[in-house]
Amino acid sequence: MRSLLLNLLVCIFRFKVSHSEKNTFVNVTVQWYFYHELETIEQETVASFDNVKKIIPDEEPVSVTIHGSIPILYEKSIFEVPNLVSLDLFNVSLEEIKPGAFENLPLLEKLILSGNKLTEIKTDTFVDLNVTYIDLSSNSIILLQPRAFKNFNASYLLLDNNKLTEFPSGVFDNVTLGNLSLTNNRLHTIAPKALSTVRFRILNLPGNKLEEINPEVFDLQDLTTLNLDSNSVKLLRPGDLRNLPELDELSLVENQLKEIPEGVFNNTKLNDLNLDANKIAKIASGAFDDMKDLVSLRIDFNNLTQWDNNWLGGESRDRFISIHFNQITEIPDDAFKNIPSAFAIHLQGNKIRKISPKAFHQLEDVIDFDLANNEIDRWDLDFLGNTSLDILNLRGNKLECVEGDLQTVFRNVGIIKLMDNPWNEECTKKIEEFLENKNAFLG
Numbered sequence: 525m526r527s528l529l530l531n532l533l534v535c536i537f538r539f540k541v542s543h544s545e546k547n548t549f550v551n552v553t554v555q556w557y558f559y560h561e562l563e564t565i566e567q568e569t570v571a572s573f574d575n576v577k578k579i580i581p582d583e584e585p586v587s588v589t590i591h592g593s594i595p596i597l598y599e600k601s602i603f604e605v606p607n608l609v610s611l612d613l614f615n616v617s618l619e620e621i622k623p624g625a626f627e628n629l630p631l632l633e634k635l636i637l638s639g640n641k642l643t644e645i646k647t648d649t650f651v652d653l654n655v656t657y658i659d660l661s662s663n664s665i666i667l668l669q670p671r672a673f674k675n676f677n678a679s680y681l682l683l684d685n686n687k688l689t690e691f692p693s694g695v696f697d698n699v700t701l702g703n704l705s706l707t708n709n710r711l712h713t714i715a716p717k718a719l720s721t722v723r724f725r726i727l728n729l730p731g732n733k734l735e736e737i738n739p740e741v742f743d744l745q746d747l748t749t750l751n752l753d754s755n756s757v758k759l760l761r762p763g764d765l766r767n768l769p770e771l772d773e774l775s776l777v778e779n780q781l782k783e784i785p786e787g788v789f790n791n792t793k794l795n796d797l798n799l800d801a802n803k804i805a806k807i808a809s810g811a812f813d814d815m816k817d818l819v820s821l822r823i824d825f826n827n828l829t830q831w832d833n834n835w836l837g838g839e840s841r842d843r844f845i846s847i848h849f850n851q852i853t854e855i856p857d858d859a860f861k862n863i864p865s866a867f868a869i870h871l872q873g874n875k876i877r878k879i880s881p882k883a884f885h886q887l888e889d890v891i892d893f894d895l896a897n898n899e900i901d902r903w904d905l906d907f908l909g910n911t912s913l914d915i916l917n918l919r920g921n922k923l924e925c926v927e928g929d930l931q932t933v934f935r936n937v938g939i940i941k942l943m944d945n946p947w948n949e950e951c952t953k954k955i956e957e958f959l960e961n962k963n964a965f966l967g
């Protein structure tokens with residue numbers, strides 16, 4: 525009899541303890557508004573409850589924000605809330621999410637869990653969710669367990685500013701994503717095929733430690749945009765992009781590239797390629813051949829010393845080509861033969877002193893041609909021939925004079941910028957006269 529009583533007491537005690545332990549929400553303030561009356565925010569501070577459903581009325585689509593401290597989200601704490609559209613748990617000191625915390629949330633579109641203290645995402649945490657947006661950024665996540673995301677569909681999954689060093693395989697099971705963002709983690713490895721089962725379009729990986737584009741990892745049939753800025757990619761090999769058939773935008777700003785060999789980009793659908801701020805000193809003549817869809821090519825802030833007139837072979841029209849702030853010293857003969865009609869050619873901030881007399885042959889028209897801040901000390905009468913330039917920028921060069929009649933020399937130039945050159949006295953007069961009926965700037 526005594527032991528039965530004791531047992532009963534223990535049971536009650538256990539029940540009480542486990543009951544209160546399971547109350548996810550203790551001393552928190554819950555704010556909500558209904559979508560049909562955005563201006564009215566209601567608010568309640570509650571002592572203790574286990575499911576968010578118990579606080580908010582359930583008649584209309586509702587957006588909920590919770591303030592306070594929620595160290596653990598227990599199972600079923602966000603459970604069967606048929607009208608929950610958006611839940612914001614930003615900065616609530618969240619350390620752990622138990623599997624099954626989120627269930628039966630048919631209208632949920634937006635789930636914000638950023639600015640917390642999560643260190644891992646456990647198996648079966650995000651299951652059967654069909655949402656627009658899940659934000660897990662700015663936590664301390666070091667581990668993603670197998671099947672952390674299962675039967676899951678989201679336009680955006682944000683894991684920015686966490687502490688992931690590797691991305692293991694099996695994290696995603698039957699997942700569809702639009703944009704996966706992993707900016708500012710510490711990723712040096714992504715397991716082969718870890719991402720391949722997810723049919724997503726945008727992969728954002730700036731600020732990690734990846735050293736290569738391994739085609740076994742980057743085997744992403746629907747990917748259109750890959751951002752690898754501020755990683756440690758050292759080399760690109762032919763075939764690296766072979767498993768990215770839809771890729772149209774690749775950004776590799778601030779990596780460790782020294783050289784671009786032939787055959788990396790050919791036959792890709794790349795439309796926008798950004799190689800700024802590497803250490804590129806050498807680019808093979810055929811490196812950009814057969815890039816039929818290329819519109820924008822940026823190689824700014826690198827170490828190129830030569831312009832190669834064989835670059836960009838194959839069809840091309842109306843491109844934006846920018847190679848500013850490199851060390852190019854000379855514009856050779858027929859320099860632009862492969863880009864006869866360009867939207868922009870930006871070569872400012874190089875060390876160009878010499879322009880070959882035939883440099884502009886085969887160049888028909890450019891909207892914006894920028895040669896500012898070079899060392900050009902000579903501009904021949906017939907450099908431009910019939911080339912038509914909407915804007916020509918020659919600011920900050922070493923020109924003392926331009927021989928001949930300026931109206932003729934610059935006859936096919938719309939706007940010309942001539943400031944910050946050491947014009948001699950005689951030439952200054954000539955330029956002033958020219959200015960009177962020309963849209964030019966002497967400064």
Ligand SMILES: *[C@@H]1O[C@H](CO)[C@@H](O)[C@H](O)[C@H]1NC(C)=O
Nearest residue numbers: 549550551552570571572593
């Ligand atoms: C909740 O708040 C009340 C009043 O501020 C306080 O007495 C109580 O200790 C708090 N409980 C917890 C678990 O923090």
Ligand SMILES: *[C@@H]1O[C@H](CO)[C@@H](O)[C@H](O)[C@H]1NC(C)=O
Nearest residue numbers: 591592593614615616617639
């Ligand atoms: C997070 O919440 C704490 C209080 O719990 C507050 O002091 C801090 O300013 C908040 N941080 C942000 C970024 O809102």
Ligand SMILES: *[C@@H]1O[C@H](CO)[C@@H](O)[C@H](O)[C@H]1NC(C)=O
Nearest residue numbers: 630633653654655656677678
């Ligand atoms: C997921 O949500 C989208 C948009 O709300 C909808 O078109 C789609 O049918 C939903 N899918 C499932 C499986 O509920």
Ligand SMILES: *[C@@H]1O[C@H](CO)[C@@H](O)[C@H](O)[C@H]1NC(C)=O
Nearest residue numbers: 652653654675676677698700
């Ligand atoms: C895959 O996930 C979707 C929801 O995103 C679900 O409708 C579908 O039933 C799941 N398929 C399997 C095989 O589990």
Ligand SMILES: *[C@@H]1O[C@H](CO)[C@@H](O)[C@H](O)[C@H]1NC(C)=O
Nearest residue numbers: 654655656676677678679700
């Ligand atoms: C995923 O969501 C998108 C957009 O909301 C929708 O078009 C698509 O049908 C959904 N896919 C699945 C498998 O539910």
Ligand SMILES: *[C@@H]1O[C@H](CO)[C@@H](O)[C@H](O)[C@H]1NC(C)=O
Nearest residue numbers: 680682703704705726728749
């Ligand atoms: C993908 O999401 C990240 C993080 O929000 C954002 O910075 C990036 O612009 C998005 N990309 C696109 C194309 O929407």
Ligand SMILES: *[C@@H]1O[C@H](CO)[C@@H](O)[C@H](O)[C@H]1NC(C)=O
Nearest residue numbers: 762786787788790791810814
């Ligand atoms: C360009 O790509 C094709 C495959 O599509 C390949 O056969 C060819 O060798 C590549 N060219 C170079 C120069 O690597």
Ligand SMILES: *[C@@H]1O[C@H](CO)[C@@H](O)[C@H](O)[C@H]1NC(C)=O
Nearest residue numbers: 803805825826827849850851
């Ligand atoms: C690359 O260019 C930078 C900036 O112009 C320069 O400081 C650096 O010495 C160059 N490095 C090499 C290897 O040429």
Ligand SMILES: *[C@@H]1O[C@H](CO)[C@@H](O)[C@H](O)[C@H]1NC(C)=O
Nearest residue numbers: 885886906907908909910911
């Ligand atoms: C420029 O065009 C004129 C008239 O079309 C032509 O006679 C001349 O040869 C052209 N000059 C050059 C350098 O192509």
